[in-house]
Amino acid sequence: MSPLSRSSSARRTRPPAVDPACAAAVDIARAAAEETARPGKVGDHLGLRAEADRVVTHAFACLDPAYQGWHWAVTVARASRSKVVTVDECVLLPGDGALLAPEWVPWLERLRPGDLGPGDLLPTAPDDVRLAPGFAAVDDELDRQEQYELGLGRVRVLSREGRDEAAARWYEGPAGPHASIATAAPAQCSTCGFYTLMAGELRQMFGVCANEYAPDDGRVVSADHGCGAHSEAVSVPLASEHGPPVIDELGYEIVAPGDTGD
Numbered sequence: 001m002s003p004l005s006r007s008s009s010a011r012r013t014r015p016p017a018v019d020p021a022c023a024a025a026v027d028i029a030r031a032a033a034e035e036t037a038r039p040g041k042v043g044d045h046l047g048l049r050a051e052a053d054r055v056v057t058h059a060f061a062c063l064d065p066a067y068q069g070w071h072w073a074v075t076v077a078r079a080s081r082s083k084v085v086t087v088d089e090c091v092l093l094p095g096d097g098a099l100l101a102p103e104w105v106p107w108l109e110r111l112r113p114g115d116l117g118p119g120d121l122l123p124t125a126p127d128d129v130r131l132a133p134g135f136a137a138v139d140d141e142l143d144r145q146e147q148y149e150l151g152l153g154r155v156r157v158l159s160r161e162g163r164d165e166a167a168a169r170w171y172e173g174p175a176g177p178h179a180s181i182a183t184a185a186p187a188q189c190s191t192c193g194f195y196t197l198m199a200g201e202l203r204q205m206f207g208v209c210a211n212e213y214a215p216d217d218g219r220v221v222s223a224d225h226g227c228g229a230h231s232e233a234v235s236v237p238l239a240s241e242h243g244p245p246v247i248d249e250l251g252y253e254i255v256a257p258g259d260t261g262d
């Protein structure tokens with residue numbers, strides 16, 4: 001199929017007539033393509049297509065090995081009652097099977113957890129469903145910490161969707177009950193002295209580990225997570241009241257045969 005053949009939807013409308021002068025201007029179109037391309041990169045004339053009255057696009061094969069499957073499209077036109085054909089535009093277009101760049105993905109969709117580095121800024125979209133509007137009015141009589149936990153004074157706070165997403169992510173992640181360290185733990189975080197409850201509704205299920213020797217120190221852990229550094233993991237035995245036995249290997253005592261020492 002010619003690279004300039006029409007789509008089925010375009011065929012339904014009456015195509016413009018091919019202007020003979022523009023159709024004959026193959027050399028003008030080729031010269032334009034060769035001027036734009038590198039020398040020797042314009043191949044055979046592949047066909048033409050009427051774009052409108054007195055406007056025709058000529059197609060030429062592209063011989064550049066970096067653009068296999070592409071073709072040069074040179075549009076020529078002439079004014080009404082004029083015999084002079086001029087070049088409108090000259091572009092390189094992909095055909096069927098042309099090698100194309102992957103579809104563009106906005107950076108926000110490409111971003112992955114852990115991509116943010118020191119000094120990077122990550123703006124949150126105004127319609128981010130993870131956030132909900134906070135209360136603008138702040139009552140001076142309220143305790144400041146209480147205000148903060150309620151979201152007062154903050155433009156946006158965590159929405160129900162945002163909270164549920166975070167809870168599911170944390171619970172299924174390495175700080176949840178299915179982590180290998182948790183399945184081998186002697187007891188759950190909920191019974192550990194280092195388990196510090198979170199504020200808000202998340203406190204029902206999550207806390208922060210405050211044990212510097214635990215792998216999750218400073219991180220959110222689920223109540224049924226756990227590790228070997230649990231505060232009650234090991235019962236340390238009390239120090240013995242008796243010292244260890246001392247054996248005198250240098251001195252000796254003479255004992256008569258048959259003397260049992262009784």
Ligand code: SF4
Pocket residue numbers: 187188189192193194195196208209210211214216217221225226227228229230231
């Ligand atoms: S020390 Fe271990 S058991 Fe205790 S809160 Fe931290 S992770 Fe949980």
